[in-house]
Amino acid sequence: MARTHGGSAEGTGAAGDRPPTRRPRWSFPLVPLMGIVWFAAAFYPVYYMLISSLREQGDYLEGSPWLPPLEPVLSNYAAVLRSGLALYFANSLFVVALSVALIVFVSFLAAYAIARIRSRTMRAVFNTFLMGLAIPLQAAIIPVYLLIVELGLYDTLYALIPPQVAFGIPLTVLILVNFIRDIPNELFDAMKLDGGGHRRTLRTLVLPLSRPALVTVVIYNALQAWNNFLFPLVLTQSANVRTIPLALQQFQGQYGVNVPGLMAAVLLSTLPIIVLYIVARRQLLGGLAAGFGR
């Protein structure tokens, strides 16, 4: 596939193959050029982070920003691990796991009801969720903070979960509704003839058939929760409930000019996502792009 004549779908005119009948006089290879430039632009900061993290702190300022250090050291990683990164990892994992499980569970139930039951109420509920897509979490953060304080959850890991769930629901419901609607009616009818109730229909029919959509929403929501910065910034303050993004920001204040240490921390914190990208690139990009449903 990759080696076909380049004219299958991407002919795209701009960069595909030449017309068989007549060669264009000359054309500036703007698109391939842009492709190379972006490769450098996208890759360099990541490379810079990697080589900086391997430098001695004293060596950092003199070192070339282009070449890796002659004598790479791992001491920055050791220092970061000693400063409690493992705890912040565990905190983040806890919040991500609980949030994603809740989001997907409640959204799955809601999406099934919305997709299968035709009534005016259901349509109104669906429209309410769709409206939710337009609510930026930054706009709701002040009342969320006041509410979390009122509930006595302030400065606990549990403070981070309900708002994360609430803001994950609209897009998750939208994706799942679109998917469940595509399941052929005949399958549901057959289920009904067998005397299956909602519970059985959900478990033996909808759940297995929705797997691709579920993978997408799990990845999307896990990334959102893993990377969320505003909720922990506003809803927690103690070191023992820090999640990864907040811990990185605190490192910034704490390490100050220790760029190698900071870069090591950034790299370690992103490692799970890099690994996911390597093993499941297609699914990860699908999950990332899920936000486009908006």
Place this chain on the structure above:
Amino acid sequence: MSERRDWRAPLLLTPALLFFSVFALGPLIAALCLSFLQWNGITPPQWTGLDHWARAFTDPATLNSIKLTLLVIALSWLLQTPAAILLGVFLAGHQRYRAVLGVFYFLPLLFSAVAVGLIWQAILSPQGAVNSLLRAAGADAIAHPWLGDSSTAIYAVIVVIAWQFIPLHTLLYQAAVRQIPQQFYEAARIDGAGRIRQFFSITLPQLKYTVITSSILIVNGSITYFDIVFILTGGGPEGSTRILPLHMYITAFQETRFGYGSAIAILMVALGLAFSLVLLRISGFSRMESQAEGA
């Protein structure tokens, strides 16, 4: 069985509705109500009516934030849209070298906004990579504390934002370009259209609705970017990067003015909705929707 269905089904909705109303929709409505109050979180709140709203449109700090936000919207669009279209076209090609390069293209998406902010802060710092490069090239005069100077900080921020978000829009355009029917290009070739002509006469018009979708995302994103800017500059120097979400955060949580902060928050929502509606109106709403579903 069908009666049972009818009363049990709404139960399936309740958990999702409960979370959503209490922690998303409710807070949005509460923010609107709070914007009519003056409250520092300690003494009892006072009713101030429309004072905060009058202030939002006269207070120099808020006007400055609105201006900066509009600048971020405009420049982000100008920077991200052409780049993402060209990259989407590039990646839509099935040549192997493009697929290989494509693996690296999406690297920026893997990093949290905080991580992106920290990496770029190191790169843009006075001793960072950009300045090293400039000095090595003999352009010492241009070397600069990019984030520390109030005249360049906002532009540096916009570039970093573009770095993180161009790949997301590239994904969108790549998918859209691959859906353009191949016959269009064959017909154009028979008519003798060159590649540039094909791009402007076929590719670009076919991408129209994708451009609208992507633009709405850029505009709404520009109004709400918080993390990257908070890490890079914290709104400084001298308020030169204090865009609306930062202004809201500082007002509410550092100056504990929850009422006025809420007014700024609602202003962000209103601005986002207004821009989205205008963009949708331009494009023709119903056709836009069917496109979005296909994407």
